[in-house]
Amino acid sequence: MWFIRDGCGIVFAVVTWFLVLYAEFVVLFVMLIPSGDYMYSAINGIVFSLLAALALASHCRAMLTDPGAVPKGNATKEFIEILQLTSGQVLYNCPKCCSIKPDRAHHCRVCKRCIRKMDHHCPWINNCVGEKNQKYFVLFTMYVALISLHSLILVVFHFMHCFEEDCSSSSATTMTLLIFLGLEALVFLIFTSAMFGTQMLSICTDETGIEQLKKEDRRWAKKTTWVNLKAVFGHPFSLGWASPFVMPDQGKADPYQHMI
Ligand SMILES: [Zn+2]
Ligand SMILES: [Zn+2]
Secondary structure, three states: OOOOOOOOHHHHHHHHHHHHHHHHHHHHHHHHHHHHHHHHHHHHHHHHHHHHHHHHHHHHHHHHOOOOOOOOOOOOOHHHHHHHHOOOOOOOOEEEEEEOOOOOEEEOOOOOEEEOOEEEEEHHHHHEOOOOOOHOOOHHHHHHHHHHHHHHHHHHHHHHHHHHHHOOOOOHHHHHHHHHHHHHHHHOOOOHHHHHHHHHHHOOOOOOOOHHOOOOOOOOOOHHHHHHHHHOOOOOOOOOHOOOOOHHHHOOOOOOOHHO
């Protein structure tokens, strides 16, 4: 199983779970159940819990999926020479992890590996975002943005209700829990929707975060947006695109992937 042993990343990943479970607790036990409105509570409770479960499942998949690590230590002089003769390509090696570096791969100093189509190393998922786990990362940002929006709406409704009917009987603890949830939801709604937008843009234009940052020359063929989307979310288009449980079928692999 793929798991990065990085103290800072593990703390961030635990905090992520804590924040989602905190939101779930406040939504269910502070807002919905005490509201007394059965239909309102049931519908919102089910929708929120479903989205929160999908967010946590996406988080697990993003964290525990190999992002596209290149095998370590295969960059021996003889092996490179044989491959260059058979593939006709000039091969590069990474001196840090001693691997043959495929095009568009970058070395991550946290993962201590070269990662195919590395976008960035994300401490929140304690993993790199690369070729093989980008779908799960995008779903994670999308579901977190959705639960943040949902909790924000519920908190606003709750306070609006308080203006109509006096809520002065609510305890200070309830108020603190609600205010903290509102702030958490606002911060993460902005953060994750911005991340979701940038990720979708980089998928559609087929240019990773690192390539944009380094302003790398485009050596790879330009494809249509639809083909680029299918390369990340799987082929063909289906409901599985939104599911963290469906592994994307990325079609034909890199032509010389089997060799390294
Ligand atoms: Zn490397
Ligand atoms: Zn990394």
